[in-house]
Amino acid sequence: MIEFGTHKKSRLILGSFIVSGLIALLLALIFWFGAFETWEWRLEDKLFIRGEANEDIVIVAIDDASLQELGRWPWDREVMAELISHIGEASPSVLGVDVNFPEPAEGDNALAESLTQEFPVVLPIEAVLEIPTSMKRRSPLRALETLSPVTAISEVVELGATNTPPDADGIVRRIPIKIIDLENNFIKAFGAKIASFVQEEYAAPPVDNFEQILINYQGPGGTFESVSAKDVMSEEFDINFLENKIVLVGATAPDLHDTWFTPTAKSEPMPGIEVHANVVQTILNKDFLANAPNLLTLILIFVLAFALAFSSLFLKTRWNILMPLIMILVYLFVVVILFDFGIILNILYPLLAIAITFTSLAIYRYVNEVREKREIRNAFEFYLSPHVIEEVLKDPKKLTLGGRKKEMTVLFSDIRGFTSLSEGLSPEELTHLMNKYLTAMTEIVLAKDGVLDKYIGDALMAFWGAPLPQPMHAERACHAALAMIARLEKMNQEGVWPEGRKINIGIGVNSGEMVVGNMGAEKRFDYTVLGDAVNLGSRVESINKQYGTKIIITEFTKAEISDEFVTRYLDKVAVKGKTEPVKIYELVGYRKNLELKQMDIIELYEEAFGYYQKKKWDKAIEILNKYTRLLPDDLAAENLLERCKYYKKEPPPKAWDGTWIMKTK
Numbered sequence: 101m102i103e104f105g106t107h108k109k110s111r112l113i114l115g116s117f118i119v120s121g122l123i124a125l126l127l128a129l130i131f132w133f134g135a136f137e138t139w140e141w142r143l144e145d146k147l148f149i150r151g152e153a154n155e156d157i158v159i160v161a162i163d164d165a166s167l168q169e170l171g172r173w174p175w176d177r178e179v180m181a182e183l184i185s186h187i188g189e190a191s192p193s194v195l196g197v198d199v200n201f202p203e204p205a206e207g208d209n210a211l212a213e214s215l216t217q218e219f220p221v222v223l224p225i226e227a228v229l230e231i232p233t234s235m236k237r238r239s240p241l242r243a244l245e246t247l248s249p250v251t252a253i254s255e256v257v258e259l260g261a262t263n264t265p266p267d268a269d270g271i272v273r274r275i276p277i278k279i280i281d282l283e284n285n286f287i288k289a290f291g292a293k294i295a296s297f298v299q300e301e302y303a304a305p306p307v308d309n310f311e312q313i314l315i316n317y318q319g320p321g322g323t324f325e326s327v328s329a330k331d332v333m334s335e336e337f338d339i340n341f342l343e344n345k346i347v348l349v350g351a352t353a354p355d356l357h358d359t360w361f362t363p364t365a366k367s368e369p370m371p372g373i374e375v376h377a378n379v380v381q382t383i384l385n386k387d388f389l390a391n392a393p394n395l396l397t398l399i400l401i402f403v404l405a406f407a408l409a410f411s412s413l414f415l416k417t418r419w420n421i422l423m424p425l426i427m428i429l430v431y432l433f434v435v436v437i438l439f440d441f442g443i444i445l446n447i448l449y450p451l452l453a454i455a456i457t458f459t460s461l462a463i464y465r466y467v468n469e470v471r472e473k474r475e476i477r478n479a480f481e482f483y484l485s486p487h488v489i490e491e492v493l494k495d496p497k498k499l500t501l502g503g504r505k506k507e508m509t510v511l512f513s514d515i516r517g518f519t520s521l522s523e524g525l526s527p528e529e530l531t532h533l534m535n536k537y538l539t540a541m542t543e544i545v546l547a548k549d550g551v552l553d554k555y556i557g558d559a560l561m562a563f564w565g566a567p568l569p570q571p572m573h574a575e576r577a578c579h580a581a582l583a584m585i586a587r588l589e590k591m592n593q594e595g596v597w598p599e600g601r602k603i604n605i606g607i608g609v610n611s612g613e614m615v616v617g618n619m620g621a622e623k624r625f626d627y628t629v630l631g632d633a634v635n636l637g638s639r640v641e642s643i644n645k646q647y648g649t650k651i652i653i654t655e656f657t658k659a660e661i662s663d664e665f666v667t668r669y670l671d672k673v674a675v676k677g678k679t680e681p682v683k684i685y686e687l688v689g690y691r692k693n694l695e696l697k698q699m700d701i702i703e704l705y706e707e708a709f710g711y712y713q714k715k716k717w718d719k720a721i722e723i724l725n726k727y728t729r730l731l732p733d734d735l736a737a738e739n740l741l742e743r744c745k746y747y748k749k750e751p752p753p754k755a756w757d758g759t760w761i762m763k764t765k
Contacts, residue, residue, distance in 0.1 A: 112468055113413055119464050120409035123457045124402045131397060131449045138269045143447040145271070145363035147439045151318035154381045158345045159326040159373055160187065161352040162199075166329040173356055177207030181214040183349070186332050188217050190342035194297040196222045196290060196380075198262055198350035198358075198373045201249040208252045216256045220297040223249050224262035224290055227279055232310060240311040241265075242280045243287075260293030264360055264375050272360045274312040275379055277305060291379030298346060298384060305383065306390035306442075314389035314444070316382040317362055321370040324377045326352070346380060348373050389442050397446040404431075404450055405457040412461050424458040503617025503630070508565030509577040509609060509657060510634050511550070512641035513541065513584060515558040516604040529598050534558065536596065537603060540587050548580040553628050561638075563629050566616040574611045574660030578687055581607045581651045606650060608641025609687070610634075611657040639675035640684055643762060647671070647686070648735025655683035666691050668702045669709060670736055673760045681759040686736070701730055705737060712740060713758035717748040 130136070160183070162173070170179055180199065187195060200223070201211065215221050227243035243261075248254050261279050266272045278286045288296065305313045318324075329349070331337050350373025351358040359369035382388065404427060411423045428451060435445045515521065515537075522530050538555060545552050545562040549570065553561040562580070564573035584607065592602040612633030619628050633656070640652045647670055658667055667685040674681045688694065688702065704727050711720035724741040728734065743760070 112465070115464060115468070116409045116413055116461055117406065119460050120405040120457050121402075123460055124405035124453060127401050127405075127449055127453055127456070128398050131401070131446075132394070136448060138267070140446060140448040141267060141269065141271065141273065144444055145273075145366075147436065147444070148317050148363045150320075150323070150364075151316075153318050153324045153377075154346075154384065155325065156193075156344070156346050157324055157377050157380060158342060158347050159324050159352070159371075159377060160329050160332055160342075160347060160349045161326050161371075161373075162329050162350065162356065163352045164355075167353055167355075169330040170333070173351075173353075177201070177205050177211040181207060181211040183329055183333055184211070184214040184221075186337075186339060187342060187347055187349070188214065188219075190339045190345070190347075192219055192342050192345045192347040194220050194222065194294050194346050196260075196294045196346070196348045196350075196376065198224055198290065198348065198376060200224050200226055200247060201253050202247050204250050204252075208250060212252045212256050215253060220258055221256075222258045222260050222290060222293050222297075223253065225259045225281075225287055227261055227263055227281070227287075229263055229265060229276075229279065238309045240278050240280050240286065241276050243282060246281055258293055258297075259287065260290035261287045262290040262372070262376070264372060266360065270361055271366070272315070272362050272375060274308070274314050275375070277307055277311050277313050279311075289379065291376045292383060294346065294348070294376075295380050295383040298380075305388045308391075313379075313382070314391075315362075315375070315378050316387040316389050316442075317364040317378050318381060320365045321352075321368060321374055324374055348377055348380075350374075350376070387442070389439075389444055391444045392438075392446060397449055400446070400450045401453045404453045408454060408457045409461060412458075412465070424454050427454050503615040503619065505613050506566055506616050507573075507612065508563055508614045508616060508629060508633075509573045509611040509660070510553075510561070510563045510614065510629060510637040511545075511577050511581060511607060511609050512638050513560045513581075513605050513607045514641055516606055516645065518558045521601060521603065525598060533597055533601075537588075537591075540591065541584055544580055544583045544587060548576050548583065550576065550580055551627075563614070563616070565614075566629070567627070572660075574609075574657045575662065575665075577609050577611075578653065578657070578661055578665055581609055581653075581687060582689060585650050604650075606641055606644030607652070608637050608639070608644065609651070609653040609657050610637035610640060611654070611660050612636070636675065636678070636682065639678070639762075643673070643675065643684075646735075646762075647739065648733075649686045651687040652684050653687050655685070658683075658685050664691060665689075666694055666699070666702065668736075669706045671709075671740075671760055672713070672758050673762050675762045681757070701727070704730075705734075705740075708737075709740065712744055715747070715751070715756075717744045720744045721748070 167173055226247040228245040230242040230244050248259060261276065264272045264275055275289055277292050278288050281287050307313055350371065352371040358372040360372055360375055362370045362375065412420050415423065431450055435447055438445055538560065541560055542552055550562045550564050553563055564570050564576045570576060588603060588605060597603060610633055614629045614631040614633050616629045619630060636654060640654055644650060644652050666688045668688055670684045670686050672681050672683050704723060708720045708723035708727060721741060721744045724737055727737050728741065731737065
């Protein structure tokens, strides 16, 4: 960090805490008025992971197969009576039937008789609920209308409200544990009513102002044990399977439209009966969830904001950058742990407090330091390259000799046949050619956020990953390499070189740990990279000539790039001066630009190389002969074919691992 005087530093400290306090206050006000509530819900939905369904809960599903066998919906009351009678033979501990019978129909008496069991039976009451006008009112939701089974049926069963009102974003996260009917009577929820017959007394669940509980979903649809209704009515079905179970009967067929989106079922909605099954398990297992108090969220907002202000002032720069990430990861870890204990911490606002405070403090520090940075820039801009100046602005000590280790990517390029290219050209023409060529290549390096290290005759060296952090340094280098080849091909086609000449280059790219910094003498030094990884990049550039390729990257670069790039596994080599083998790949191009036929040809070469490494010479030769007929000018394939033929006559040692020893650079 740039050093400040006592007055400036005191002003910076005070200003940082003021900025953090204002950000926290603004977020606290936004939170208090309930903004972005649906965003918070969606974040909390991510906390649900697949749990274990209660084995005592079984769903008898009115599914598509049942509709096909037993007839279109709604079924006759006699059919429902037969289904319930079959279930009754098993003597379940409780039966919940999520099917309403609000109108008289033939067979009501038979159905009522089937519902008269020694075990409790619960049927639904459907209600039109009043939309609350005030979130601060503490009262159960009130029913404006109710729809109950006909009297003959309702007199022999227990009733529970089956309403599953979704949140504003259409997701069912909570359910009223009870509602108030038109006569001011309390009606328990369908799932709560069922649970009360299994456990007469259970812990009172945490509820919101409207007596709603959060449902602790165990997974997506299909998590609970389910049996098709048609199977239950089949003579082959072992009805004893339902003995002493909590049996829930309900629709799962999509065409019956009793499905809901839930935190664990957003792509494919969950049947309503399984929502009730989750309610029953939540109550019986005491897996209750409760949102943390709003006061705690407000405290967290201020604590996190001021903690960032403190860290930004008294920690080193690299820790300053990491601190928000560390705070976010630690906070999310705490959120996950507390969720397992049934406490849901607010996710959105504390994370916003971290992100916005960090960004605001960075801007504030920038504004305070801009004058000091401008003075340094004015002093050195005529002597140092812009990217080195940026490093100096962060830490003037970087002007001293020395470097630091970083994971980076280096690129080398070199003109093929430079001697013959320059023959017959005057010094002025050659200079003009080289200036035009190097200008075009340099523009690409800089456009891809690389650092031009140096020109070495007709060669160019560049690197990525410093002085500014570049997480995707390998991909940037590969983008640059492909762009350099494309630009050169276009220039060759346009005939920009004298006397119709054409320029061809080879490019080598390697990634790894390098030393980057100012290297040289006390009074003259360059910002450059050193190390074995740099030397390897230079070596792989030169061996393009032996494979007839334009771009070769190492296995270390290959591991860092995405599938956006297409590569061909060329060889496993020990380059000149090295004993450790390295896998090398040809960087072919972008996947989106290649035809399927080209991909097949690449796979054909790699298949042959696989047999070569396994010492299956005949199979490799067979495939390579086929390959060379498709691409007769592929030098890599020709060389590999010659190797296979040679090794077939003169087998390598048993310990041979497929490595080819390079004798030249």
